[in-house]
Amino acid sequence: MSERIEADYLIETPVEPERAAEAMAGEQSSGTFVPVPGETPELRERSAARVEALEVIGEVAEPSLGGGAVGERYRRAKVTLSWPMGNIGPSIPNLVATVAGNLFELRQFSGLRLCDIRLPRAFGEAYPGPRFGIEGTRRLSGVDEGPLIGTIVKPSVGFGPEETAALAGELARAGIDFIKDDELQSDGPNCPFDDRARAVMRVLNDHAEKTGKKVMFAFNLTGEVDEMRRRHDLLLELGATCAMVSLNSVGFAGFLAFSRHSELPIHAHRCGWGYLSRAEMLGWDYTAWSKLWRLAGADHMHVNGLRNKFSEGDASVVASALSVGTPLWDDKPCVAMPVFSSGQTAVQAAETFRRVGHADCIHAAGGGIMAHPDGPEAGVASLREAWEAARSGVAAEDYAASHPALKGALEAFG
Structure with a gap:
């Protein structure tokens, strides 16, 4: 079992889907909108989220949500991101902030939906699960x-x-x-x-x-x-x-x-x-x-x-x-x-x-x-x-x- 947290998303974006996915990964881990001192290659290797998979599945003419970037077309894609366990440890409240936090507000997206999550076994040790x-x-x-x-x-x-x-x-x-x-x-x-x-x-x-x-x-x-x-x-x-x-x-x-x-x-x-x-x-x-x-x-x-x-x-x-x-x-x-x-x-x-x-x-x-x-x-x-x-x-x-x-x-x- 991987020691990385994985989450699957459905996205819609007017920019290149690969660029949008990288923006998600950066926003939800070690990056921000500009390079900052201290974000070394070693730190990124240790703590950055990764884009594990991306598949473009279609496009629409109009954005599903307003308020973000605009374009001539809005492509939809399935995206999988992963995070190292070392970022948050087995913590459900902090997991939610990681996989479902500010990314919903990013301008690159006219649609974003969290579809599935896969967790390292350490979460099973930390939480009770159903008792009955x-x-x-x-x-x-x-x-x-x-x-x-x-x-x-x-x-x-x-x-x-x-x-x-x-x-x-x-x-x-x-x-x-x-x-x-x-x-x-x-x-x-x-x-x-x-x-x-x-x-x-x-x-x-x-x-x-x-x-x-x-x-x-x-x-x-x-x-x-x-x-x-x-x-x-x-x-x-x-x-x-x-x-x-x-x-x-x-x-x-x-x-x-x-x-x-x-x-x-x-x-x-x-x-x-x-x-x-x-x-x-x-x-x-x-x-x-x-x-x-x-x-x-x-x-x-x-x-x-x-x-x-x-x-x-x-x-x-x-x-x-x-x-x-x-x-x-x-x-x-x-x-x-x-x-x-x-x-x-x-x-x-x-x-x-x-x-x-x-x-x-x-x-x-x-x-x-x-x-x-x-x-x-x-x-x-x-x-x-x-x-x-x-x-x-x-x-x-x-x-x-x-x-x-x-x-x-x-x-x-x-």
Whole structure:
């Protein structure tokens, strides 16, 4: 394994792509816009970033982004840069500054996107990776095979602790495996975190005593570091089995401070992902972004869902789901469980299974469960039956002939 950090980019530039790539390498390592005293050949050999590969793939007539240099044409290219580990050591916050720092602002570029990252094994020694992942999530939820059928508390905000607990109890009786707070529900005066956690876990613990199944509830404990740690400790005391964190809200340093403290699976929510990714020629690809959060300790990672309510296309969703199951290293894979959500119903199960190729996931449906014409219990059953059909190689429509919950869902949502 190379002891250099590598990053792949998609660039768009009105200047010669080779010159643009060299500007990236210089800006993000030992160089600046003019030669400076002390930047000797020996120093550059030791510390400079290198352009490892460059492939021109096309050109466009208009720039994707404004504010930079202009030209008669704008060529697009795939570029790989590398940096010596000696520049920053195994540090995620400083890695982000290196591979995704000022280069987005360079005048040479009318488009620049970070596509992938490859890291030396020393990063695996420095960071925890997922402590539970797929295996631990299955153990704590009692779901040995197939997806975890999940949902989100809706309305997103507005319920108090007892209303949230009542809904959790209804869903538990309906056979749900997983429930999560909405990312908008935190610790407001209308629904304080501590009161919500106590009320919900009282209901879920009672259900577990009666049935032997403890529903996994991902409580949103996003906050400042001390708040997150204290809330985690309360959840542990109450017998909860999952904590949720909004990644972009707490940042890498905040998340790492929490993940190193946590004894619960961490449900990593990507709210805000659109501002990093929606522009085609600016930002991050999910593959690169999610690798760092997996390394930092995320056990579950949201990947959107097929035919979702947002702007992301299905091919991107599938690529994201596959990426979180791709090992970082053979001896430390850092694999996370993908979470499909956003406008999901039983209708998407067959295609999700076909395109992803496995059922090691959480399939979370809000309206797809709560709005089932025969009620939430039928909504839960419809998703489970849809996945049973998909995993058995039976068309959903054929399976629905003898499974009324699935039939109702296909008629209502198909």
